[in-house]
Amino acid sequence: MPLLVGTDGSAKMSKSLGNYIGITEDPVNMYGKVMSIPDSLISTYYQLALNYNQEQIKELKTILEINNPMISKMKLAFLITEKYHNSKEAEVAQDEFISVHRKHETPKEIPNFEIPFSKTCRLIDFMTEANLTTSKGEAKRLIQQGGVEVNELKIMDPFSDITLVNDMVIKAGKRNFIKVKIASQKI
Numbered sequence: 027m028p029l030l031v032g033t034d035g036s037a038k039m040s041k042s043l044g045n046y047i048g049i050t051e052d053p054v055n056m057y058g059k060v061m062s063i064p065d066s067l068i069s070t071y072y073q074l075a076l077n078y079n080q081e082q083i084k085e086l087k088t089i090l091e092i093n094n095p096m097i098s099k100m101k102l103a104f105l106i107t108e109k110y111h112n113s114k115e116a117e118v119a120q121d122e123f124i125s126v127h128r129k130h131e132t133p134k135e136i137p138n139f140e141i142p143f144s145k146t147c148r149l150i151d152f153m154t155e156a157n158l159t160t161s162k163g164e165a166k167r168l169i170q171q172g173g174v175e176v177n178e179l180k181i182m183d184p185f186s187d188i189t190l191v192n193d194m195v196i197k198a199g200k201r202n203f204i205k206v207k208i209a210s211q212k213i
Contacts, residue, residue, distance in 0.1 A: 030074050035064035053111045054133075057119035058201055060103035061127075065095040068102060075106055132178070132195060138207040146189045149174070149181060158198035165198075173199050 029038040032045025039046045047059040063071060069086050072078040078086065090098055100120065108116035125131045139156045150165040153174070159165040166184040168174055174181045175197040176188055188194075194206040 028070075028074060031067055031070065033059055033062050035067060047106075049110050053107050053115040053119040054122050054135075055201075056110065057103045057107045057116070057123050058127075060106050061099060061123060063099070065090075065099065068095055068098050071102055071106070076102070076109070127200065132197075133203055136195060136203045136205045139204040140207045140209050141190055142209050144189065144191050144208055146187055149176070149186045149188050150184055152188065152190065153196070153198055156196070156204050158196065158202050158204060168198055 031037070032039035032043060033047065034043070034045040037043050037045060041048075047056060051059070060071070068090060069083050072086055073083050086098065100123075103123070104116050104120055107119050111119075122133060126133050149169065150159075150162045153159045153165040153168075154162050159168060165174075169181055169184040169186075172180055172182060177195055178197075181188075190206050190208075192206065192208045195203060196206070197203050
């Protein structure tokens with residue numbers, strides 16, 4: 027029985043390695059994770075995740091040689107998302123992916139991160155506190171590589187201080203977004 031390679035393209039798919047696509051994930055994350063697999067794994071995913079037979083795989087490989095692999099990968103992501111959810115949710119996930127990754131728009135639904143009051147802090151500290159990164163070192167590298175935006179403004183200085191205000195949107199990497207929410211003050 028062949029093992030399905032994870033989204034990193036090298037090791038077997040594993041939750042402990044962080045390169046997995048969970049079957050209970052929400053449709054948008056599932057679609058996005060399938061889209062992150064290397065192009066070299068497209069036919070393998072069709073075979074192992076969707077049970078395509080050898081004739082269908084041969085036809086797919088011919089199509090991949092002629093066309094842009096993005097078309098086949100988007101179809102793969104749609105079919106896998108549809109398999110574990112439904113066609114309507116797969117369509118919404120596809121629209122969200124196109125909106126965020128092709129048109130570079132902010133997603134419609136962003137998880138909130140609640141803080142007790144507006145404050146000024148170092149961006150790398152907040153990114154770690156809000157679980158946008160697993161460490162300050164990772165946050166620093168992501169900022170230096172141009173992968174962090176605050177209200178659609180790219181931040182390049184890893185030692186930047188930011189003032190957290192209500193409805194501030196922070197993007198870390200390609201798919202991690204949070205919206206800052208200030209807890210309501212009780213009198």
